[in-house]
Amino acid sequence: MLPIELKEKLIAIVGKENYQDSNASKLVYSFDATPQFQSMPDAIVSPGNTSEISQILKLCNQYRIPIVPRGSGTNLSAGTTPLEGGIVLLFKRLINILEIDEENLTITTQPGVNTQHLIEAVQEKGLFYPPDPSSMKISQIGGNINENSGGLRGLKYGVTRDYVLGLEVVLPNGDIIRTGGKLAKDVAGYDLTRLFVGSEGTLGVITEATLKLLPMPETKKTILALYEDLDAAAKTVSAIISNRIIPATLEFLDQPTLQVVEDFSKIGLPTHVQAVLLIEQDGDPQSVERDIGKIAEICKENHAVEVSVAGSEIEAEALRTARRSALSALARLKPTTILEDATVPRSEVANMVKAINRIAQKYDISICTFGHAGDGNLHPTCMTDARDEEEMKRVEKALQEIFEHAVALGGTITGEHGVGAMKAPYLHLKLGEAGIDAMRGIKQAFDPNNIMNPGKIFAKSDRKRIVVSQR
Amino acid sequence: MLPIELKEKLIAIVGKENYQDSNASKLVYSFDATPQFQSMPDAIVSPGNTSEISQILKLCNQYRIPIVPRGSGTNLSAGTTPLEGGIVLLFKRLINILEIDEENLTITTQPGVNTQHLIEAVQEKGLFYPPDPSSMKISQIGGNINENSGGLRGLKYGVTRDYVLGLEVVLPNGDIIRTGGKLAKDVAGYDLTRLFVGSEGTLGVITEATLKLLPMPETKKTILALYEDLDAAAKTVSAIISNRIIPATLEFLDQPTLQVVEDFSKIGLPTHVQAVLLIEQDGDPQSVERDIGKIAEICKENHAVEVSVAGSEIEAEALRTARRSALSALARLKPTTILEDATVPRSEVANMVKAINRIAQKYDISICTFGHAGDGNLHPTCMTDARDEEEMKRVEKALQEIFEHAVALGGTITGEHGVGAMKAPYLHLKLGEAGIDAMRGIKQAFDPNNIMNPGKIFAKSDRKRIVVSQR
Incomplete structure (x- = not known):
């Protein structure tokens, strides 16, 4: 009290x-x-x-x-x-868009604005705010900034961090500072703007943000490529990029994910194949046409059993929405759903998917995998039951092994979900003690009394990760 | 000793x-x-x-x-x-490119590699490292990272920071840390990578960097638009962006700059007009053709007296090289050349150019202006003589007024040159004391004994700025 x-x-x-x-x-x-x-x-x-x-x-x-x-x-x-x-x-109470500046291509907003509302508000002016976390219908832009949220368009367009140009922040001592601005370039001292982005509310409270906008791409097209072989799908991902094409979206779903997403969304997703890639390109019509043609070819060369281009934007949007609902769909399957976020260099996606399946088998647990394959950002998801203590121990061991494997492949313990309290026990895998010490120094400098969101990022003990979602 | x-x-x-x-x-x-x-x-x-x-x-x-x-x-x-x-x-001695990874589109390099050499090495593989500071023929990539260097392609492609994915850094206590990696996404704790970029060597020594590459744009085209009126040129800049076109390059040169650059480079630049815009677009041939057509139209609508498309890549390269030589050219003109770096929101370029000319007149000094107009990043440059103490006092007052004006327009005291020792006395104009205190806290956390590049970023006194170049 x-x-x-x-x-x-x-x-x-x-x-x-x-x-x-x-x-x-x-x-x-x-x-x-x-x-x-x-x-x-x-x-x-x-x-x-x-x-x-x-x-x-x-x-x-x-x-x-x-x-x-x-x-x-x-x-x-x-x-x-x-x-x-x-x-x-x-x-x-901080839910106002303060300005959309069409000359400087910026939006200035309070933190409580809903992400989808913000995206639609700029879209009305022919502008584009690319970060699209799966939770965007509910999430707030201030939360996105605190977490440096990713999304489906990360491959081509980057993440929230890449769009934050300036912030107003209240520091733990009550000081109000303003960083950056409507500026394409600003090197006046350390990059406080990007330090606050993704700092998970541990350094201060973001009270206003100026975000960069892009012209809205003229058109987009969506491809669904089906595979009888996980490895072939993963290899397609690298092959597309090696062919010098950067799609806007390059998502991967394995068979178990497909099955539950289809059960949930009922849009006619194929459930008989081992994996699908959901690929989207945007831009001017000729480039999109050409890229989509090349991508389809590359998919076939890499043993896709079927490649189809979405016939309409309605069909494409249904596919995207289905993909965004993967967590909700999976959460219905078993009492406990553990959604993970392990990220590797794109070239290692095939290896990582294989390792996940091997580890699942080794510990006799059920994992299905989907994610932003173009970013190397996979979400291996474990369907289990937290009441089964013996199984939960195996799950914990498996997940630890997955993180270790991701880091060994040059990856990280979290690509877009943040550390929070959940990943804090694993941060040393990625950063080592010296890296954590450097971050602790920053935390201490901003918040010596540790009042800002304590217990996040930095682990107190070696407390293990905990389940994400329980029915 | x-x-x-x-x-x-x-x-x-x-x-x-x-x-x-x-x-x-x-x-x-x-x-x-x-x-x-x-x-x-x-x-x-x-x-x-x-x-x-x-x-x-x-x-x-x-x-x-x-x-x-x-x-x-x-x-x-x-x-x-x-x-x-x-x-x-x-x-x-740290001059090796360690790897160009064509699957992940990254280059891993030691800090001593020459920037142009790096750009050419990736170009040979059909890849593109966009940051192109004017000094790239001489500069080293480690220096670029320390300074977060900009360049001519900043408008469309961003600055050095936008391409640094991972770093190896030695901290002042001797600890070696690795941040990020070949990863499109990584949110494992605070964004140390971007904190080191642009930290001017005050937090540690960068010993290795992994940089993001892009596919090389298929083609590019260059336009030169001539104006009898500075204001019209500046307004064209905003008009292009408002029309939802983001050119790769959008450079501004006023008449005095044109004159000295032409004297220096002798490539037939027009010297009879008040200003030129040098505009470049890259991408696939159709989009470039269409954008260049629209840009030419917008220039004319905004009272360009002549608009010409460079006939060949050789001609275009000559124009870019001439623009890059502006500082060298200007430095020949008078004993002392003070090259400044004031940046404003793009929409304020016209106002800022007018203010610079008004301030120059007020203090009876000679300033010519060029810069990355698309970024709002102007380089007002003062030709003077450091031996003339009375004139130097007027110069100092004028420059201070220019910075104050830039900040008042929502701009910054330095868009791409960094703070160093030169801008340190003005940092409070942009950040206020609370912002500087926050940065000092970070410095203190990393480098409590202040051994890393002392005297930079943080002002010891209110020592005034000093001339840049003296014959």
């Missing part, structure tokens, strides 16, 4: 209607999309402007109360669970 | 032939491309591998001796001058 005078001060800042500490409210914000990390906050505050956030952070710093900034809580790394209690800080 | 036992230890690490402390050697490395900051180092060391660099940094940390990592010293912000003495650390 918060000290009573702190509660009074917080209410004085945000108003009574924007302070909650009922049990019901606390329960709502005790978890994010990563259920097994449930932990109760002491209160939930919804500030209405930067000045209020600055006052809140000063207070919390003084009282040493944890602050967990939270968008819609769709992250899959236990990045927004109030593990050490304290205050959950919501962006729900 | 270094303590004698330190000298002996350094020689034991790098070998006698890679340690220099003769007066002649020290003189050579007492300045970079920013002459008025000359200051003598105590020694120059040229390590041959990462382990040697680690040993050197440990020693220097122990003895509290400054280390200045230095590529070719082409920076224009006094970023590599040994202001507090100590050791200049050269990359000249």
Whole structure:
């Protein structure tokens, strides 16, 4: 429980209607999309402007109360669970797009704006905000920035980080700083903008962002290529890029994923093959036509058993939506669904897929794999049951082996989900102790009292990873 | 002078032939491309591998001796001058390209590789490394990374930062860390990769880098548009982008710059007009043709008096080379040439050019302006004489006013040259004290003894900027 005078001060800042500490409210914000990390906050505050956030952070710093900034809580790394209690800080009153600047191709927004709403708002002006995390219908742009969210268009267009030009941030001491701006170039000191992107709310609270926009590609086309052989599908991925084509999207789904996604979405996905690639190219009509033709050829050369171009944008959108629903679909299958995020260099996708299947067999567990193959970003997903302790031990061992294998192949423990509390025990695999020490130094410099989202990124113990989703 | 036992230890690490402390050697490395900051180092060391660099940094940390990592010293912000003495650390033995990976589209390189050599090496394989600083014929890739160098292709392709995927870095305490990798996505903790890019050698020594490559655009075309009116040229810049076209290059040169560049390069540049835009588009032939057609139209609509498409790649290359030689050309004109780097949102280029001319008139000094107009990145350049103290005072006042104006327009004090020692007194204009404090915290965390390139980025006093180039 918060000290009573702190509660009074917080209410004085945000108003009574924007302070909650009922049990019901606390329960709502005790978890994010990563259920097994449930932990109760002491209160939930919804500030209405930067000045209020600055006052809140000063207070919390003084009282040493944890602050967990939270968008819609769709992250899959236990990045927004109030593990050490304290205050959950919501962006729900900061939901305005402040400006779409068509001359500088930028959008300036508050953090609580819904991602899909933002994408549609710029689309109306013929502009394009590429990052499209699977959760975009629910997620908030501030959460995307905190997590450096990826998405299906990452291969050609990069991730959230590549679109953040400037930020307003409240630091733990209450200082308000502005980084970058509507600027294509800015080298005035260290790159604070990109340091805050993906810092998972551990360094400060982002209160405003200026994002880069692109002209909307004129057209796009989607291909579905079917394979009787996982390896052939994975090899196609490398072959496309080696042929100097960078598709906008290059997704991989294996048979078990296909099956459950089709059961869920019922759009007529093939479920008799071992794997599919969902490939999309965008741009001007001639280039798209040419690239799609070449890609189809490369798929066939690499033993695709069938290659079909989506007949309409409606059909293509259905395919994309089906792909985005993979987690929801898989989560229906077994009581516990562990969605992982292991990323390797693109050339190692075939090896990684083989290793995942070998490891699954070794530990006698059920893993299906899908993901952003063009980015080397795979989501091996384990369907299990958390109540079966013996199986869970095998699952844990298997996942650890998958991470170790990813890193051994030149990869990383998380390509787009973040570290949060869930991956913290594995961070040393990627960074070594010296790398973690360097990051701890930054954390200490910004937040010496460790009030900002404590327990995230940096592991306290060797606590193992926990399941993502449970029925 | 270094303590004698330190000298002996350094020689034991790098070998006698890679340690220099003769007066002649020290003189050579007492300045970079920013002459008025000359200051003598105590020694120059040229390590041959990462382990040697680690040993050197440990020693220097122990003895509290400054280390200045230095590529070719082409920076224009006094970023590599040994202001507090100590050791200049050269990359000249670290000149190998370690791998060009055509499947992952990456190049892994040591820091001492010449930028142009790197660009040509990947070009031979049909690949493209876009960052092209004007100094690329001389500069080293390690220096480019330290400075986050820009270039002529920044508008469409971004700057050095956008191509650095992974680094090996030796920290001031001797720790060797590896960040990122051949990975399109990696969110394992804070973005150390981008923190090191542009950190001007103040946080550690970069010993290896993995850079992203693109497929080489099939073709490119170049337009030269002539204007009798500066404002019309500046407005064309915004109009092109507002029309949803992102050219690869969009350069601006005013009449005085044109005149001196033509005198220097003798390629037949028009010298009778007030300004030119040099515009390039690349991509597949149809898109380039279409974009170039539209761009030509937009130029005419915005009152270009002549618009011509370069007849051949040789002609286009001559134009680019002429543009890259602007600094060398201008430096011949008067004893002292002050090349500045003020950047504004693209939509403010017209206002900024007008302000520069108004400020030049107000202080009765001669400024000509060129730069990467598409990026809003202008290089107002003052031809003066450092021996004329009275004029220099006016120059200083004028430049300060230019920076203040750039920031007031939503711009920055440096778009691509870095802060170094030269811009340090102005950093607060962009960042405020809270922003500088946040950066100081990072510096302190990495380098508590301040051995890495001391005197850069952070101002000791309110020392004013100094001239760039003197005949």
